[in-house]
Amino acid sequence: MKKRLNTLLFLIAAFWFVGCHSSSTSEQQAAASTETPSASASTSTANPLDDKGIGPVQSVQLGPIQSELAKKGEAIFNEKCTACHRIESRYIGPALKGVTKRLAPEWIMNMILNPDVMIQQDPIAKQLVNESNGAVMANLHLSEDDARALLEYLRSIDDSSSSR
Amino acid sequence: MKPIIFSRPMTQVIPMLAGIIAMAGLLLASCQARRSSEAGAINAQEAAQRVYVAPGKYDEFYAFMSGGYSGQVSVYGLPSGRLFKIIPVFSQNPENGYGYSEETKPLLMTSYGFIPWDDAHHPELSQTNGVPDGRWLFINANNTPRVARIDLKTFETVETIEIPNSAGNHSSPFVTENTEYVVAGTRFSVPTPQQDVPIDSYKKNFKGVLSFIKVEPSGDMDLAFQVIMPGFDYDLAHAGKGKSKDWVFFTCYNSEEAHTLLEVNASQKDKDFVAAINWKKAEAYIQQGKYHQMPGTYYDNRFDTSTQTARSFVHKGVKVLIPAECPGLVYLIPAPKSPHGVDVDPSGNYIVANGKLNADLSVFSFDKMQQAIQQKQFDGEVNGIPVLKFDATLAGIVKSGGLGPLHTEFDDKGNAYTTFFISSEVVKWKLGTWQVEDRQPTFYSPGHLMIPGGDSRKPWGKYLVALNKITKDRYLPTGPELCQSAQLFDISGDKMKLLLDFPTVGEPHYAQAIPASILMPQSDKIYSLANNRNPYVTKTEKEARVVRNGRRIDVYMTEIRSHFVPDNIEGIHLGDTVYFHLTNLEQDWDAAHGFAVEGNRDNAELLLMPGQTKTLKWVPQRVGVFPFYCTDFCSALHQEMQGYIRVSAPAEQVALSWSTGKE
Ligand SMILES: [Cu+2]
Numbered sequence: 043m044k045k046r047l048n049t050l051l052f053l054i055a056a057f058w059f060v061g062c063h064s065s066s067t068s069e070q071q072a073a074a075s076t077e078t079p080s081a082s083a084s085t086s087t088a089n090p091l092d093d094k095g096i097g098p099v100q101s102v103q104l105g106p107i108q109s110e111l112a113k114k115g116e117a118i119f120n121e122k123c124t125a126c127h128r129i130e131s132r133y134i135g136p137a138l139k140g141v142t143k144r145l146a147p148e149w150i151m152n153m154i155l156n157p158d159v160m161i162q163q164d165p166i167a168k169q170l171v172n173e174s175n176g177a178v179m180a181n182l183h184l185s186e187d188d189a190r191a192l193l194e195y196l197r198s199i200d201d202s203s204s205s206r
Numbered sequence: 207m208k209p210i211i212f213s214r215p216m217t218q219v220i221p222m223l224a225g226i227i228a229m230a231g232l233l234l235a236s237c238q239a240r241r242s243s244e245a246g247a248i249n250a251q252e253a254a255q256r257v258y259v260a261p262g263k264y265d266e267f268y269a270f271m272s273g274g275y276s277g278q279v280s281v282y283g284l285p286s287g288r289l290f291k292i293i294p295v296f297s298q299n300p301e302n303g304y305g306y307s308e309e310t311k312p313l314l315m316t317s318y319g320f321i322p323w324d325d326a327h328h329p330e331l332s333q334t335n336g337v338p339d340g341r342w343l344f345i346n347a348n349n350t351p352r353v354a355r356i357d358l359k360t361f362e363t364v365e366t367i368e369i370p371n372s373a374g375n376h377s378s379p380f381v382t383e384n385t386e387y388v389v390a391g392t393r394f395s396v397p398t399p400q401q402d403v404p405i406d407s408y409k410k411n412f413k414g415v416l417s418f419i420k421v422e423p424s425g426d427m428d429l430a431f432q433v434i435m436p437g438f439d440y441d442l443a444h445a446g447k448g449k450s451k452d453w454v455f456f457t458c459y460n461s462e463e464a465h466t467l468l469e470v471n472a473s474q475k476d477k478d479f480v481a482a483i484n485w486k487k488a489e490a491y492i493q494q495g496k497y498h499q500m501p502g503t504y505y506d507n508r509f510d511t512s513t514q515t516a517r518s519f520v521h522k523g524v525k526v527l528i529p530a531e532c533p534g535l536v537y538l539i540p541a542p543k544s545p546h547g548v549d550v551d552p553s554g555n556y557i558v559a560n561g562k563l564n565a566d567l568s569v570f571s572f573d574k575m576q577q578a579i580q581q582k583q584f585d586g587e588v589n590g591i592p593v594l595k596f597d598a599t600l601a602g603i604v605k606s607g608g609l610g611p612l613h614t615e616f617d618d619k620g621n622a623y624t625t626f627f628i629s630s631e632v633v634k635w636k637l638g639t640w641q642v643e644d645r646q647p648t649f650y651s652p653g654h655l656m657i658p659g660g661d662s663r664k665p666w667g668k669y670l671v672a673l674n675k676i677t678k679d680r681y682l683p684t685g686p687e688l689c690q691s692a693q694l695f696d697i698s699g700d701k702m703k704l705l706l707d708f709p710t711v712g713e714p715h716y717a718q719a720i721p722a723s724i725l726m727p728q729s730d731k732i733y734s735l736a737n738n739r740n741p742y743v744t745k746t747e748k749e750a751r752v753v754r755n756g757r758r759i760d761v762y763m764t765e766i767r768s769h770f771v772p773d774n775i776e777g778i779h780l781g782d783t784v785y786f787h788l789t790n791l792e793q794d795w796d797a798a799h800g801f802a803v804e805g806n807r808d809n810a811e812l813l814l815m816p817g818q819t820k821t822l823k824w825v826p827q828r829v830g831v832f833p834f835y836c837t838d839f840c841s842a843l844h845q846e847m848q849g850y851i852r853v854s855a856p857a858e859q860v861a862l863s864w865s866t867g868k869e
Pocket of ligand 1 (some may be wrong): 768836838844847
C-alpha cells in the first residue's frame with residue numbers, strides 16, 4: 043500500500059514538471075495520431091514525393107484530369123481556402139501552383155484532412171509552417187470527397203500550366 | 207471538532223471554536239456525535255486517490271452548480287472538483303459577451319426592460335420517466351421571476367421565460383416526471399394582480415401564485431396556468447414520481463401571513479404546510495374552461511440555434527385556477543415548523559418535509575395521503591383548500607438529533623441524507639425504519655446537498671456534495687469576502703467519507719449531476735458554418751464588406767487564424783453607430799476567436815466559437831484611428847490578429863472603404 047502511495051506521489055510530481063514544459067494538447071494529438079492509419083513513416087524520406095503524410099488517405103489513384111471534379115474543387119477552394127491561400131503567390135500559406143508536382147497526392151489530401159497532426163509530425167508540413175512564420179493550416183473538417191476534388195483542381199492548374 | 211483530513215494551525219480554529227461555544231449546550235449532543243463519527247473519516251492519501259483524476263483523464267460526473275447571486279451556472283467535474291465552464295444565464299458575462307452581443311441581449315429582456323443581473327438558485331435536469339436524461343438544465347431567477355433553459359449539447363442558455371404575478375421565484379424550477387411541466391412558486395406573496403395598496407392590507411390583497419410552465423418536446427417553454435394560493439411564502443418544491451407522478455409538492459412558511467419582521471412573526475405557528483397540487487386535475491379544469499383570465503405581461507425569450515439569435519415574444523394575460531372552485535386540485539398537509547425543503551424519495555411514496563425550526567424530520571406517505579383524501583380526514587380548510595390531518599398522512603418521524611434540517615436527497619439503497627444548517631452536518635437515515643445510520647460534520651452550515659440523480663427515480667449513489675454557506679478558515683483567506691464551498695463525500699459504503707473541499711462560484715444553492723457517459727457523447731464541438739442562418743453571417747472572405755445605411759454602419763467581418771477581413775476600415779464618422787458582425791470561419795473544435803474594439807462604452811467583447819456569428823455594437827466617441835483585435839489567444843500569430851478603424855469628424859470627406867492586405 044505504502045509503495046503504491048509513493049508511486050502516486052511520484053507520478054503527481056512527474057506530471058507537475060512535465061506540465062510545465064509541454065502542452066497536454068500536443069500529447070493528446072500525438073496519442074490520437076497513433077490511432078489514425080498512417081502511411082509510411084516519413085522521417086528519413088529523401089524524395090518529398092515519397093512522403094504520403096499522416097492521415098486517412100493511404101493511396102490515391104490518379105488518371106486523366108476529371109474536369110467536373112476539378113470544377114467542384116475550384117468552388118470549394120474559392121469558398122474555404124482563399125482565407126489563407128492563393129494559386130500564384132504566397133499569402134498566409136504557400137502559393138499552391140506546382141504543388142501537385144512537388145508533393146504526393148496522398149500528402150496533399152492528408153494535409154487538408156488532418157492538418158493538426160501533420161504540422162506536429164510530418165517533416166515537410168513542419169517545414170512549411172516554419173516558412174509561413176508559424177501560421178498553421180486550419181482544419182476545416184472537409185470530407186474526403188472534398189479533399190479529392192481540391193486535389194483535382196490543383197492538378198488541373200498544374201496540368202494546364204505545364205502543357206502551356 | 208478539528209477536521210481530520212485537512213489539518214491547520216490551531217490559531218485558525220479558535221474563532222470557530224468560540225462560535226461553537228456560543229451555541230452552548232444545544233450543540234453538545236451533536237459535537238459528541240461528530241467525535242464518534244470520526245471513525246468514518248479516511249486519511250488524506252486515501253482521499254486523494256479517490257478524487258485524483260490524472261492529466262488527460264475524465265471525471266465520472268458533470269455537476270451543475272447554481273452560481274447564486276452571480277446569476278450563472280458553473281459546470282464542475284466529480285470527483286475532482288475541477289471547474290470546466292461558467293454558463294451565463296441571468297447575468298451579463300464579459301468573459302464571452304453574453305448579454306453584450308446583440309444576438310444574446312434579448313435573453314435578458316423582461317417586462318421591466320433589459321435586466322443585467324439576477325440571483326440564480328436551483329438547477330434542475332430534465333427527466334424522462336423520472337430519470338435525468340441530459341437534454342436540458344433549468345434554473346430559476348429569484349429576483350425578477352424567470353426560468354431559464356440551458357441546452358446540454360452546447361451548454362448555452364437557449365430560453366428565458368418571465369413569470370408574471372410572482373415575486374421571489376424560489377420554489378422553482380422543478381420538473382415533473384417526463385418534463386411535462388416546470389413549476390415556479392412565488393416566495394413573496396404580492397398583490398395579485400399588482401396594484402397600489404397599503405402593505406398592511408396584506409391579508410386582504412396579497413396572494414401566492416404557483417405557476418406551471420409547459421415544456422414542449424422541442425424544449426420551448428410556455429406558461430400554461432397558475433394556481434392562486436393563500437398569501438404564504440412558497441419556499442421549495444418537488445414533483446412526485448411513480449405513483450405520485452401527477453402531483454407537485456410545495457412547502458410554505460409564513461402561514462401567519464405576516465408582512466413585517468418575519469423572523470419573529472412568521473414563526474408563531476406550530477405548523478405550516480406542504481401544498482400538494484394535482485397537475486393532471488389542473489389540466490382537466492383548464493380544458494373544462496374553469497379558469498379565469500388574469501392580466502400579466504411577460505416575456506418569453508428564445509434563442510434560435512440556426513440563426514444563433516435570441517428573439518423576445520411578449521405575452522399578455524394568463525389562465526388562473528382558484529382552488530375553492532376546483533375540488534381535488536389542492537390539499538394542504540400540516541408540516542412542522544417553517545418547512546424548507548420538500549423531497550420525494552425514488553419510489554414516489556415518501557415526501558420528506560424538513561421544518562427548519564424543528565429538530566425532527568416529518569415524512570409523509572403518499573398512500574396515506576390518498577387514503578386520507580378518500581376518507582375526508584380533514585382538519586378544516588384555508589381559502590377553500592382542505593387541510594389533511596397531520597397524523598393521517600404521516601409515515602414516520604426521524605429523530606435526528608441535529609438542528610436546522612433543510613434538504614434531503616436519496617441514494618439507490620433506500621437511504622436518505624439530510625443537511626442540518628445549524629448543527630453543520632449531513633445525517634444519513636433509513637427510509638422505513640426512520641433510524642439515523644450515520645452523521646458527518648460539514649464545514650460549515652450546509653444548505654442544499656446533492657447526490658447525482660438524488661432527487662430522481664434513479665440515484666447514482668456514489669457521491670454526495672454538501673453545498674456550504676460558510677467557508678471561514680477552510681481556505682487561504684482573501685480578505686473579508688470569501689469563496690463559497692462544496693464538500694464531496696463518498697457514500698458508497700456504510701459510513702460517509704469526506705473526500706474533498708472545493709470552492710464554488712457565487713452561492714451554490716443547489717446542484718444537479720449526471721454521469722459523463724450521458725452528456726459527453728452528445729456534446730457539440732463546433733457550429734456548422736454551412737447551417738449558420740444568422741442574417742449577418744459572412745461565410746467567405748469575399749463577402750466581407752462594410753455597408754452604410756444613414757448613420758448606421760454594418761461591418762460584415764470574418765475571422766480565421768490569424769486575420770480579420772476587413773482589417774482596415776475608413777469612412778466612419780462621429781455620430782455613426784457601428785455594428786460589427788463577426789463570423790468565425792473556423793470549423794475546428796476549440797478554434798475560438800474574440801473581438802474587442804477600443805472605447806466601447808456600452809458593451810464588452812465578443813467570443814466566437816467556430817462557425818458562429820455575433821454582433822457587437824460600437825458607438826465611436828472620438829475622432830481618431832482605433833485598433834481592434836482578437837481577444838482569444840488563437841494561434842502563434844494571435845498577436846498579429848488586429849486591425850484599425852478610422853473615425854473622422856462629420857465634416858471630413860472620407861469615403862467608406864475597407865480592405866485586408868494589398869494584392
Ligand atoms: Cu484569433
